Amino acid sequence: MVHSPPRLRVRDVDIRVRPVQLRLPFKFGAVTLRACPQVFVRARITIDGGATANGHAAEMMVPKWFDKRVQRSHGDNVSDLALSLTSAREAYLAEAAETAFGLSDRCYQPLVAQAKAAGMTDLSAAYGPALLDRAILDAVCRALGVSVFDAMRGNLAGITDSTLAPDLRGFDWSAWLSRLAPLHQLQARHTVGMLDPLEPAQHSPDPHALPDDLASVIRRYGHRFFKIKLGGDPAQDLSRLADVLALLAREAPQARFSLDGNEQYGNPAALLALFEGMHNLPQLQRAPDALLYIEQPVPRDQSLDTHLPADLAPAPLLMDEADGRSDAFLLGRACGWRGVSSKSCKGLYKAFINRARCDAWNRDDPQPSPFFMSAEDLTCQAGLAVQQDLALASMLGLQHCERNGHHYVDGMAAYPADERAAFAAAHPDLYESASGHPRLRITQGAIAIDSLFGTGFASGVEPDWASTQDLSTAASHV
Numbered sequence: 001m002v003h004s005p006p007r008l009r010v011r012d013v014d015i016r017v018r019p020v021q022l023r024l025p026f027k028f029g030a031v032t033l034r035a036c037p038q039v040f041v042r043a044r045i046t047i048d049g050g051a052t053a054n055g056h057a058a059e060m061m062v063p064k065w066f067d068k069r070v071q072r073s074h075g076d077n078v079s080d081l082a083l084s085l086t087s088a089r090e091a092y093l094a095e096a097a098e099t100a101f102g103l104s105d106r107c108y109q110p111l112v113a114q115a116k117a118a119g120m121t122d123l124s125a126a127y128g129p130a131l132l133d134r135a136i137l138d139a140v141c142r143a144l145g146v147s148v149f150d151a152m153r154g155n156l157a158g159i160t161d162s163t164l165a166p167d168l169r170g171f172d173w174s175a176w177l178s179r180l181a182p183l184h185q186l187q188a189r190h191t192v193g194m195l196d197p198l199e200p201a202q203h204s205p206d207p208h209a210l211p212d213d214l215a216s217v218i219r220r221y222g223h224r225f226f227k228i229k230l231g232g233d234p235a236q237d238l239s240r241l242a243d244v245l246a247l248l249a250r251e252a253p254q255a256r257f258s259l260d261g262n263e264q265y266g267n268p269a270a271l272l273a274l275f276e277g278m279h280n281l282p283q284l285q286r287a288p289d290a291l292l293y294i295e296q297p298v299p300r301d302q303s304l305d306t307h308l309p310a311d312l313a314p315a316p317l318l319m320d321e322a323d324g325r326s327d328a329f330l331l332g333r334a335c336g337w338r339g340v341s342s343k344s345c346k347g348l349y350k351a352f353i354n355r356a357r358c359d360a361w362n363r364d365d366p367q368p369s370p371f372f373m374s375a376e377d378l379t380c381q382a383g384l385a386v387q388q389d390l391a392l393a394s395m396l397g398l399q400h401c402e403r404n405g406h407h408y409v410d411g412m413a414a415y416p417a418d419e420r421a422a423f424a425a426a427h428p429d430l431y432e433s434a435s436g437h438p439r440l441r442i443t444q445g446a447i448a449i450d451s452l453f454g455t456g457f458a459s460g461v462e463p464d465w466a467s468t469q470d471l472s473t474a475a476s477h478v
Contacts, residue, residue: 005158006047007097008140013089013132014042015082016468019477020060020381022408024212027194028229029262031064033408037078037477038381039085040463043135047143048097055139056462057131058384059345060405063478065321065378066123066345068263068299075475080115080124082474087111088128092136099158100140104133104349108326109163121300122324123346130347134388137348138457148457149182152352152395164326165353168360176356183394186447189225189258190217191377191404194240198247208435210410214244217407218251222444225400226257227376230297232264234273238281245283256290258374258402261297263321271297271309278314288314293339293374296320303332310336316369320376329354333361338369341376342396344389355396375401382411382431382440383423384459390449391458403440403447411439419464426460427451 017037026033041057061081063074072080091107098106108129115125141151151157155174165171197213211217228244230237241259248255265271274297278284284291295318298308303322310317318339319332329340340358342351351373358371375393380386386405393401412420415437424431424438429448431438440447452458 005099005101005156006049006140006144007099008045008047008103008136009097010043010045010092010095010103010136011052012044013093013135014465015085015089015471016040016465017061017471017474017477018468020409021414023210023410024408025195026379026404026408028260029064029068029264032195033062033379035478036063036379037061037474038385039081039131039471039474040384040465040468041085041131041135042465043132043139045136045139045143047140051143053139053143054462055135055137055142055457056384056459057134057138057388057457058381058463059127059131060379060381060385061474062378066127067121074478077124078475078478080120081127082471083118084115084120084124084126084128085131085471086128087114088132092132100133100137101157101159101162101349103136104129105162105164123321126324126347126350127345130345134344134348134457138459141456145455147453147455148391149395149453153178153180157349159349159352164349165357167327167330168353168356171356171360173356176359180395181397183397183399184448184450184453186390186393186398186449187225187400187445188221188223188403188442188447189227189400190221190223191402191407192226192228192244193404194229194231198243210407210439214247215251221442223442224252224255224445226255227295227402228257228259230259230261230264230274232261232270234270234277237274238277241278242281242283245281249283256292258292258295258318260295260320263296263299265297266299266302268309272312275309275312275314284314291315293318293372295341295374295376296322300324303337304335306335308336310338316372318374323350323354326350326353329357333371339372339374341374342392342398343376343378344380344385344392345378348392351392351396373398377402377404379408380405381409382406382438383415383419383461384463386440387427387430387452387458390447391452394449394452403442406440406442411435411437413437416464416467419461419467422461
């Protein structure tokens with residue numbers, strides 16, 4: 001039994017990509033996503049005592065989420081993420097022996113400063129360290145022969161007072177982590193994109209065909225939780241919302257949902273018109289508690305404005321894109337933000353820190369509307385990415401999590417045959433293969449994740465590195 005966090009050295013880091021083609025266009029905010037690279041990271045470490053292990057992580061390199069500046073192209077966005085990754089690799093390889101968290105804490109601020117000097121956003125700056133941290137934690141778990149769930153509950157990452165959260169100085173991390181109760185099942189909160197049809201255009205004769213429209217999605221998966229995308233025009237958004245809620249009343253009467261503004265409400269008058277219109281929607285007047293929260297309605301650069309009209313909103317406001325800095329949620333608290341998202345691309349240690357902040361604030365200053373976390377998706381793909389994201393949500397105790405990667409991409413259809421077979425065999429509760437290739441298994445709206453509790457960070461399979469491409473090709477896949 002290991003009782004103290006091991007110190008480690010990073011010996012090597014490989015970074016490769018695969019192209020991903022979406023089967024449906026995914027419109028969120030001002031962008032419509034049709035193709036995107038997925039990055040894979042492999043880190044080799046040596047821990048105290050000489051044990052060596054490899055760990056892995058994967059994530060989509062989504063353009064126009066990390067950086068929405070109009071002067072930056074999709075390719076520019078992906079190139080910035082690639083630079084964030086290579087910079088993190090150089091920094092982590094150069095460090096002396098340290099715990100997994102200590103390494104992250106030591107490298108984070110210099111990497112952010114370096115990225116900012118290169119013109120990157122806070123979210124792009126954090127991307128590389130976020131991937132390296134997951135791969136390194138996976139390697140630590142494998143070197144010690146434990147699951148990530150046991151590793152985090154035992155604080156084997158070595159989380160302690162740090163520059164990442166000076167406001168939590170003196171917090172008893174080991175005691176808090178030991179009380180975490182990971183979930184073995186999560187409800188999938190289905191994303192309703194701005195271009196997604198609500199009703200079927202025609203019946204598909206193929207019983208294994210994936211559903212395109214919302215009604216068919218609900219009938220197939222049994223969802224009870226939803227996330228509805230907004231576009232920034234209050235009249236259009238209210239009309240679309242009324243249509244979606246009418247369908248949910250018919251197909252999923254007990255539905256609960258969140259709204260995602262994707263930073264599209266930079267006009268204060270438009271935001272107030274949206275809030276007023278929502279208060280007047282008959283569906284919300286009948287069931288106001290059905291609306292869980294409103295995610296990131298305003299642009300990130302307006303998110304720390306003290307004039308944010310949070311008190312006029314029909315539900316609590318949740319930070320997503322604005323949560324770029326390590327202290328963003330801390331600063332946002334004073335501006336009216338009640339929630340913050342967990343997203344594996346923003347960093348697993350940031351997620352644990354923000355979860356601890358919620359607990360500490362709710363304990364020390366109880367309010368009628370408590371501070372909270374949500375689990376949001378970056379179109380995580382079947383395999384390593386979605387499994388690690390689900391594990392993170394489970395450890396944080398988040399009972400429902402947004403899932404859309406399985407909807408916009410056809411599971412593992414494009415993966416090598418051996419890799420498909422390996423994931424299907426290692427994680428039969430998580431995937432079904434009736435179509436001939438693994439797809440995320442969702443039953444009565446829920447995802448079972450018992451198979452993620454084995455050794456390592458939520459995966460019994462390594463990616464097929466022979467099928468990946470050099471990182472330099474990433475920008476060509478958007």
